[in-house]
Amino acid sequence: MSNSEYNKRINERWESGVEHHPEAKQIVRAIAEYLPDLDLKFGGDGDSGEELLFALSLWIDDGKPDFVPDWDK
Numbered sequence: 001m002s003n004s005e006y007n008k009r010i011n012e013r014w015e016s017g018v019e020h021h022p023e024a025k026q027i028v029r030a031i032a033e034y035l036p037d038l039d040l041k042f043g044g045d046g047d048s049g050e051e052l053l054f055a056l057s058l059w060i061d062d063g064k065p066d067f068v069p070d071w072d073k
Contacts, residue, residue: 010054024056
């Protein structure tokens with residue numbers, strides 16, 4: 001899937017008001033807690049934390065496809 005297709009799906013999810021997956025929330029909040037220098041922001045359109053929540057929610061919707069390259073397994 002291309003980046004534009006992912007972006008389209010994220011926009012559709014946002015426009016429809018679909019909630020983020022609880023697991024996505026847990027992962028992103030853990031990243032924010034353990035890596036505070038990333039300075040993730042939540043609550044507004046386009047905030048870095050919100051973007052991660054949308055992306056992780058799509059990844060979960062898609063059945064958590066494996067994107068780990070063979071050399072890193």
